[in-house]
C-alpha cells in the first residue's frame with residue numbers, strides 16, 4: 145500500500161493541481177483512500193490533513209473504506225430521473241438493505257449514484273462492476289443481483 149501511495153506521489157510530483165490525480169491513482173490501485181494515504185499526501189503537497197481529508201470526503205467518488213465485491217451505480221442524472229431512477233434507487237436500497245454510498249454488511253454490494261452513463265436514450269441506466277445496463281426495472285435489477293449472489297456462492 146505504501147508503495148502505491150509513493151508511486152502516485154512521484155508520478156504527479158511538481159504538477160499543479162496534483163491532489164485529484166493522486167487520489168484517483170491511489171483509489172484505482174487500492175480501491176479506496178486509506179487514512180494512511182491522507183497523511184502522506186498532505187506532507188508531500190504541503191497541505192494539512194484536513195485539507196486532503198476535505199477533498200476526499202467532498203467527492204462521493206472517493207471511498208475511505210474498501211468497496212463491496214460488486215459496485216452498483218445507479219444513474220441519477222436528468223434523463224434517468226425522468227424515467228424513474230429515483231424509484232429504482234429506493235427499490236435497490238430496500239432490496240440490498242443498504243443506503244446509497246454504503247456497502248451491505250456482508251461486503252457483497254456497494255450502492256452508488258452516478259451522473260450519466262451515456263445511455264440517456266435507454267434510461268434508466270446503471271452499471272454493475274463497470275458493465276452498463278439500460279432500461280432497468282426493479283425486476284431486472286433483482287435478477288442481476290440474484291445472478292451475482294449465485295456467482296459468489
Ligand code: FES
Pocket residue numbers: 219220221222223224225259260261262263264267268269
Ligand atoms: S442521464 Fe442516465 S445515462 Fe444519461
